Amino acid sequence: MAQVISGKEIAKQLKSELAEQVAVFIQNNASVPRLAAVLVGEDPASDVYVRNKRKACEAVGMESDLHRLPAETTQDELLTLVAKLNKDDAVHGILIQLPLPPQIDSDRVLRAVNPAKDVDAFHPENVGLLVQGQPRFLPCTPHGVLQMLKRSGIETEGQHAVVLGRSHIVGRPLSIMLSQPPYNATVTLCHSRTKDLAEVTKQADILIAAIGKPKFVTADMVKPGAAVIDVGTNRTDEGLVGDADYAAVSEVAGAISPVPGGVGPMTITMLLFNTLEAARGLET
Ligand SMILES: Nc1nc2c(c(=O)[nH]1)N[C@@H](CN(C=O)c1ccc(C(=O)N[C@@H](CCC(=O)O)C(=O)O)cc1)CN2
Numbered sequence: 001m002a003q004v005i006s007g008k009e010i011a012k013q014l015k016s017e018l019a020e021q022v023a024v025f026i027q028n029n030a031s032v033p034r035l036a037a038v039l040v041g042e043d044p045a046s047d048v049y050v051r052n053k054r055k056a057c058e059a060v061g062m063e064s065d066l067h068r069l070p071a072e073t074t075q076d077e078l079l080t081l082v083a084k085l086n087k088d089d090a091v092h093g094i095l096i097q098l099p100l101p102p103q104i105d106s107d108r109v110l111r112a113v114n115p116a117k118d119v120d121a122f123h124p125e126n127v128g129l130l131v132q133g134q135p136r137f138l139p140c141t142p143h144g145v146l147q148m149l150k151r152s153g154i155e156t157e158g159q160h161a162v163v164l165g166r167s168h169i170v171g172r173p174l175s176i177m178l179s180q181p182p183y184n185a186t187v188t189l190c191h192s193r194t195k196d197l198a199e200v201t202k203q204a205d206i207l208i209a210a211i212g213k214p215k216f217v218t219a220d221m222v223k224p225g226a227a228v229i230d231v232g233t234n235r236t237d238e239g240l241v242g243d244a245d246y247a248a249v250s251e252v253a254g255a256i257s258p259v260p261g262g263v264g265p266m267t268i269t270m271l272l273f274n275t276l277e278a279a280r281g282l283e284t
Pocket residue numbers: 045048049095096097098099120140141169233240259260261262263264265267268
């Protein structure tokens with residue numbers, strides 16, 4: 001049976017390390033790191049994620065505000081709020097919870113966030129810095145995945161990492177980060193149009209499933225002994241399931257992360273890191 005990589009446990013350790021760093025920051029700066037979370041509409045999952053992000057802020061000694069806007073909010077109204085948060089010196093990090101309602105151009109709104117407060121690392125300036133290997137912030141889910149590998153003793157240097165999914169939030173930035181120091185993996189980025197997908201995934205020493213399809217990765221797509229990190233959070237009649245068929249894949253893999261309790265809690269924790277980084281950048 002595969003080693004279970006518990007994001008929930010690693011997130012706990014990281015949060016206790018972070019709480020110490022937040023206490024030092026407060027002592028040295030007489031200011032508390034503060035996150036402004038913006039939630040537009042009534043998506044129940046987004047509601048849970050934002051609530052958990054705020055709870056996590058509180059747990060490590062940071063402050064947060066929730067700006068909840070109705071589903072009919074216009075793009076101009078949202079841009080006005082973003083401009084106000086950009087100017088507010090008490091706000092260090094701005095989080096625009098995605099997805100936004102269809103009348104809003106998400107890219108336009110994400111571009112309006114002050115890059116120094118962009119704790120999701122979605123602004124093109126921050127994406128560019130990341131690609132150049134000079135990141136201001138590390139994007140939360142990819143950073144969470146890398147910490148899970150590192151803290152589970154899984155070597156990435158020279159290993160073949162296959163990333164399944166090319167989203168702007170996860171697959172694409174993660175493929176870049178895995179290829180860079182200190183991870184130095186050899187990376188293949190696959191997606192729904194990749195030919196002979198199973199032939200590619202079977203070559204992976206590290207397989208990242210981030211394609212957004214329930215139980216898409218089956219046991220025959222995995223090399224025996226590989227580490228499988230499951231980024232999927234698919235709500236199905238069976239409940240919340242990942243992108244990998246956990247029961248079958250864990251018979252073949254050397255290590256695997258569960259859903260729930262895997263990457264999700266790490267995404268939230270890495271946002272806290274970025275909020276502290278933003279406060280350091282803005283206050284010192
Ligand atoms: N502004 C952002 N929007 C979105 C992001 C993001 O990183 N920034 N990522 C996803 C959603 N997401 C974070 O916001 C997220 C998804 C899942 C979890 C999580 O903890 N999942 C739990 C299960 C919780 C449940 O029952 O639903 C788990 O996997 O254990 C946290 C954050 C899209 N939007």
